Amino acid sequence: MALPPAFAASALYDSLLQSALKRFLARATLELEASLTDSSISTLSMQPTDDPCELVLCWFGTRHILHVPRAQPFTAHELRVARAIGEVLSARYQSILDPSVLATRADLFQGLIEDRYVGAFLDRRPYRAGTERNRADRLANCIEVLRVAALSSYESHAISSGVLVLGDDAPHPRHQAARSYGQPLTAVKSFYRLCDGVRTVFLIGEDGLLLDIIDITHRAREIHPMMAITSPCPSAYRQHAAATLGTRDTCIVLSPSHEIKVFAEGALVFTFRNAEWHLLDVEAKYVQWLQAVGSRPIAEKLFQCALDMADARQGALLVVLRDAGAAGSLVAPIDRLDRPAPARGDSEGLRRPLHYLLRGRTLADVDETVLMALASLDGATVVDTRGCLIAAGAILMHPHGEGTDAWVSEGARTTAAQTAGRFGAVLKVSTDGMITCYDDRSLWNI
Known part of the structure; x- marks a missing residue:
């Protein structure tokens, strides 16, 4: 017997919900539980x-329960992305049952559905899949354009590009020939x-029209002359973050x-x-890093270095020892900078001839570029x-201890x-651009 279309669609969209929750909230454990209430059957x-x-989250008679460790509760952004996922999937499910939407919104089912989740998160207003595009849909469209550009090249060079999408209908000259x-x-x-x-x-205007080409640093300084953003960000993109501070722009x-x-x-x-x-x-994860390090100047400088290294696609390993005495168990004597300089002609000095440049230095007197x-x-x-x-x-030493055998399959930097x-x-x-924080255990990934 063939399944009723609505039943088949509900099964598909329930699987999409589970997949999205696992992808965007990877640190959480997902459990499914049958619900006895009728309110969650068709509306998420x-x-x-x-x-x-x-x-x-309740949908189609099932409770989708996510758990995270007690020491790391859900953040405001995680709750917000879960809500955005639910709103997009619920609206998409309702739209396939509405002929008027299907007839006018073929674009609704184009591109990656994950882009709609991101757009709904950024828009913050409840997502509705009506006969007209909303701002979340236009943001998803901008993402799709950039993804297509990523597949192309110009004169054998990789393409980079970007957009600033206005969050309201702010006054701006509109050319009669403006294109979407x-x-x-x-x-x-x-x-x-x-x-x-x-x-x-x-x-880009809120209506999706291409309005102008702008210098992002100039735009950021118009809004915030000091570009004093509070959330950590790669140095090359501080102006991009500053251009959205205090606005609905993206x-x-x-x-x-x-x-x-x-x-x-x-x-x-x-x-x-x-x-x-x-x-x-990033901001919530920086707070955890700060708590692990205990010193704001040290935590901030190393975190910024990690963000910039990741953006440059360079690998790195940054360690803050809780007890300086533990250095003897982790760092070979020949690599130690906190020990007295070897005598002239000493074999250790010959093997590390540039150590004198760093010996006795602290993070406070090391410039960011040098770090x-x-x-x-x-x-x-x-x-x-x-x-x-x-x-x-x-090259760190690996003291023999319990659990060491379990790391053999990992890469050298991870080990x-x-x-x-x-x-x-x-x-x-x-x-590959990912940053992982450890403190006795893996705390998070960026």
Whole structure:
């Protein structure tokens, strides 16, 4: 017997919900439970709960329950993305049962559905799939244009580009010949040369029309002369974050490394890399890193270094030892910078002839660019809780201990990070742009 269309659609959309929750909230554990209430059959709802570590969504007679560790409750952004996912899927399900929507909104089912989740998150207003495009749909369209651009090249060079999408109908000159920002523009060769996404971006109206080409730094300084954003952000994109601070505007950039970065509310919020979206929640994760390190100047400088290294696609390992005495168990004597300089002609001095440049230095007197150069060396950069440099470019020793055998299958940098995490807080930067924090255990990924 054939399944009723509505039943088949409900099964499909329930699976889409589970897939989206697992992807965007990967750190959570998902459980399914039959619901006895009828209110959750056709309309997705988020059930209130007093437990900050529990999130419950009800749909099609099933309760989707998400749990996270007690020490790391759900953040405001995680709750917001869950709500956005639910609203998009619920609206999409309702639209397939509405002939008027299907007849006028063929675009609703084009592109990646994950882009709609991101658009609904950024718009913040309840998502509705009506006969007219809303702002969330237009943001998803902008993302799709940049994704198409990422598949192209111009004169054998990878393309980078970007847009600043206005969040309200602010007064701005509109040319009579203004065109919609959409995929047809990607067929125009000059489209790829007009803005690079890093210095210049296209200005898009809330109605989706291409209004102008602007300098993003100039735009940011118009809004915030000091560009004083509070959320950590890669240095090359501070102006993009600042251009959205205190506004409903959204900046979306296809970076030279072919990563799509999304800025809103003064922060880097999402990134699309390695063929999937990542909710970054950078500010909440910085707070956890700060708590692990215990010193704001040290935590801030190393976190910024990690963000910049990740943006440059350079690997790094940054370690803050809880007890400087543990350095003897982790760092080979020849790599130690906190020990007296060897005598002239000593074999140790001959093997490490440039150590004299770093010996006795602290993070406070090391410039950001110099710190990045140190972090780019093969091996780990190690400091203590006072910021004193203990090692740079050091291959960490792996003390034998319980659980060591379980790390054999991991890469060398991951194994070293897990080992160092037993002695202090660690930031591991991978060449694919991911940052992982360890402190006895893996705390988070960006």
